[in-house]
Amino acid sequence: MGFLASESPTASTSLNTFQKRLVLSLVGLSLFACTFLLGHSTFRKTQYSLPLNDHLGKTTSQLSESPDWKPPLEWDPTNPIYYAFESSATKYASNVNDLTSRVPRLEYNPYPNYNGLDYRSRHAGNYVSCQGPRGMRLNESLNDAVTAFKGKPKDFAKAPLGSASVVGIDEDVCFERHGRFDAYGLGLNALGGVTGQNTPPSIDWDEVDWGKLQRQCVDENQDRFDLRPRPKPGDSSYNNTGLGLNETAIKAKRSAVLFRSYDGMKYNPDLLRTMRSVVTELSLASGGEHEAFLLVQIKDINVPIFENTQVYENVKQQVVPKEFWNITVLWSEALWPKLYPLVPESSTNVHFSQWLPVQWFAQKYPHFDHYWNWEMDVRYTGHHYELLKAVDNWSRQQPRKGLWERNSRFYIPSYHGDYKNFTRVVQSKYQSENPWNRDDTSIWGPNPPVTQQPLPFDVYPPAMAAHPSKDDFEWGVGEDADLITMLPMFNPDPTHYVWNYVHWNYPLFLNPAGPPRRTTIITFYRLSHRLLSMMHYENSRTPGHHMSSETWPQSTALHHGFKAVYVPQSIFMEREWPADAANFIFNNGDTKRVIDGFSGMDLRGEGSGGWESVFGLEREHNFDLSTWYYRAQFATKLYKRYLGHEVDGVGGALWEREYGTYCLPPMLLHPIKEVQDPEVVQVEEEEDDQDDETDDRVEAIAESEKVEKEGQDAPGK
Numbered sequence: 001m002g003f004l005a006s007e008s009p010t011a012s013t014s015l016n017t018f019q020k021r022l023v024l025s026l027v028g029l030s031l032f033a034c035t036f037l038l039g040h041s042t043f044r045k046t047q048y049s050l051p052l053n054d055h056l057g058k059t060t061s062q063l064s065e066s067p068d069w070k071p072p073l074e075w076d077p078t079n080p081i082y083y084a085f086e087s088s089a090t091k092y093a094s095n096v097n098d099l100t101s102r103v104p105r106l107e108y109n110p111y112p113n114y115n116g117l118d119y120r121s122r123h124a125g126n127y128v129s130c131q132g133p134r135g136m137r138l139n140e141s142l143n144d145a146v147t148a149f150k151g152k153p154k155d156f157a158k159a160p161l162g163s164a165s166v167v168g169i170d171e172d173v174c175f176e177r178h179g180r181f182d183a184y185g186l187g188l189n190a191l192g193g194v195t196g197q198n199t200p201p202s203i204d205w206d207e208v209d210w211g212k213l214q215r216q217c218v219d220e221n222q223d224r225f226d227l228r229p230r231p232k233p234g235d236s237s238y239n240n241t242g243l244g245l246n247e248t249a250i251k252a253k254r255s256a257v258l259f260r261s262y263d264g265m266k267y268n269p270d271l272l273r274t275m276r277s278v279v280t281e282l283s284l285a286s287g288g289e290h291e292a293f294l295l296v297q298i299k300d301i302n303v304p305i306f307e308n309t310q311v312y313e314n315v316k317q318q319v320v321p322k323e324f325w326n327i328t329v330l331w332s333e334a335l336w337p338k339l340y341p342l343v344p345e346s347s348t349n350v351h352f353s354q355w356l357p358v359q360w361f362a363q364k365y366p367h368f369d370h371y372w373n374w375e376m377d378v379r380y381t382g383h384h385y386e387l388l389k390a391v392d393n394w395s396r397q398q399p400r401k402g403l404w405e406r407n408s409r410f411y412i413p414s415y416h417g418d419y420k421n422f423t424r425v426v427q428s429k430y431q432s433e434n435p436w437n438r439d440d441t442s443i444w445g446p447n448p449p450v451t452q453q454p455l456p457f458d459v460y461p462p463a464m465a466a467h468p469s470k471d472d473f474e475w476g477v478g479e480d481a482d483l484i485t486m487l488p489m490f491n492p493d494p495t496h497y498v499w500n501y502v503h504w505n506y507p508l509f510l511n512p513a514g515p516p517r518r519t520t521i522i523t524f525y526r527l528s529h530r531l532l533s534m535m536h537y538e539n540s541r542t543p544g545h546h547m548s549s550e551t552w553p554q555s556t557a558l559h560h561g562f563k564a565v566y567v568p569q570s571i572f573m574e575r576e577w578p579a580d581a582a583n584f585i586f587n588n589g590d591t592k593r594v595i596d597g598f599s600g601m602d603l604r605g606e607g608s609g610g611w612e613s614v615f616g617l618e619r620e621h622n623f624d625l626s627t628w629y630y631r632a633q634f635a636t637k638l639y640k641r642y643l644g645h646e647v648d649g650v651g652g653a654l655w656e657r658e659y660g661t662y663c664l665p666p667m668l669l670h671p672i673k674e675v676q677d678p679e680v681v682q683v684e685e686e687e688d689d690q691d692d693e694t695d696d697r698v699e700a701i702a703e704s705e706k707v708e709k710e711g712q713d714a715p716g717k
Contacts, residue, residue: 096660110386125223147179159570211326342544382666400476409607459561496616
């Protein structure tokens with residue numbers, strides 16, 4: 001549980017802590033200057049030793065400085081090493097016919113028994129099944145149902161990184177494309193399919209009003225929810241442990257799901273089906289636990305969408321498909337000079353500041369507990385409700401102790417064993433292995449910049465857990481996460497991450513290495529209203545603190561003691577990574593080292609960070625043949641085959657006649673960009689799979705020195 005600063009024993013010593021930080025910072029600045037005189041580049045290269053690996057089965061006393069797996073001596077880490085590993089491509093489609101011929105397809109229903117005694121004893125109100133796009137109640141309409149096979153193809157590939165089953169997702173199930181997407185319009189528009197599949201009748205999607213359906217659904221289930229605005233910083237109930245409003249704790253939580261779009265977006269059939277599935281599965285079938293919105297950027301800031309309602313409606317109808325008109329919210333960067341005048345205008349573009357519209361939305365629609373930032377190039381082969389429910393439950397049960405340190409590391413089941421052992425391994429680094437043989441180097445409560453004094457709404461440990469050694473992994477259990485990410489939160493300093501030094505209005509002379517911060521690539525996040533309100537508060541108040549998009553939410557949570565959780569979802573690879581190799585590459589920052597006294601760099605929790613981080617420019621090629629990264633090529637290959645395309649000799653109509661259609665377990669895939677249905681593709685061409693996010697990075701890499709200088713020259717730097 002979180003305490004107000006005035007109630008916390010930690011807060012009483014916060015001024016002394018602030019003074020100590022200030023003195024240490026000034027000393028660090030002097031030493032930092034000496035470092036440059038001695039040759040800064042040489043210093044940084046020699047500070048990092050080989051990784052300390054903790055293989056499954058080893059005790060703390062058996063841990064060695066030498067890794068169990070080492071690359072060849074002649075290996076250049078800037079070049080891919082995974083081509084030396086065996087291909088696992090055939091394991092994603094083997095024995096599909098054997099499975100689908102003997103196992104019946106079943107309706108997939110991951111929802112709780114809303115009308116059962118157990119659920120009703122713990123939740124307020126009565127659940128009412130809502131109307132679906134075909135005009136029927138969803139509990140009565142098989143045409144709106146998702147179907148799946150129990151089990152998955154024999155010898156199916158295993159994910160080297162993460163585990164969906166650990167998170168609480170059923171991996172012993174697979175979804176074939178028709179069972180997954182026919183309810184949302186695939187049906188008659190796709191090739192192939194499983195024999196005996198009954199395709200739902202087609203409907204005119206332009207006549208579907210998703211906004212009306214969602215509003216009606218919430219109205220019918222309103223007794224289940226607290227529909228009042230959530231508190232803001234300064235409100236008496238703001239810090240009720242992130243659990244919402246205490247007097248209505250039995251009410252079901254609500255989330256807004258924000259599809260992030262812009263006025264030039266192409267809504268092809270695959271994207272439309274995905275959006276329909278998200279609205280149906282998350283909002284309508286749950287009785288309104290989630291509500292979807294289409295948040296659309298109008299790039300021309302001179303279009304008067306905020307001054308003229310008719311212009312607003314005309315623009316909306318021009319850039320958005322009709323079925324989504326009534327869930328659309330338009331915005332433009334014309335908002336920011338008035339709303340955030342202290343944030344440098346050069347940093348308020350959507351690439352550096354994609355959270356400004358989400359913060360604005362949370363102020364405009366404050367009656368949600370959480371907000372999902374749903375990127376349009378994300379696809380999920382499983383059921384969306386099961387994903388979000390499992391992620392929510394799992395993150396709520398994570399204890400605060402060692403959380404930031406676990407957040408920074410990839411969980412590798414073949415290497416770490418079960419998650420309990422992974423937790424033990426990570427925790428051991430911050431107890432017996434630091435140079436002072438104590439565990440207070442782990443992050444415990446707020447970790448603010450040196451210049452930031454405590455705020456009354458920062459979250460401190462309870463009195464019974466004032467020090468990590470006094471807590472038996474209890475603080476934080478049962479507390480909603482303020483931030484959820486799907487990749488680790490790594491310390492960008494020091495790494496070769498392209499935007500590692502991009503932040504504004506943190507005085508450089510007192511923060512020589514920059515403020516403490518964490519970064520996660522791919523902004524498919526869930527943020528609490530509490531966190532978004534704090535981000536809004538930090539941007540608004542003097543001096544107008546700000547950071548780049550992939551760093552701002554994590555760092556705000558870090559500074560104020562909010563709960564942030566990396567969920568170790570399954571990430572599949574086209575190559576079979578040995579366990580030791582995967583840990584060596586993806587957790588390369590796991591070295592035994594002290595905090596850098598010369599530069600003042602915060603080196604805590606650097607499992608996937610550090611000088612040789614896998615997220616650095618020269619090493620992120622290791623994600624190319626994966627299913628989840630901004631440049632992951634395998635994600636698009638797999639998804640195209642899933643929809644019936646032939647890619648590299650696998651998939652397509654002729655291939656499926658012999659081997660069967662792809663049947664995949666729940667998988668998060670990114671990026672999926674403008675994938676067409678097979679029959680509308682006239683000529684199969686090799687396309688550039690890099691989306692707008694990739695293009696932004698390429699441009700940033702080319703102008704990295706300019707970007708860094710721009711950040712340094714900003715006010716307060």
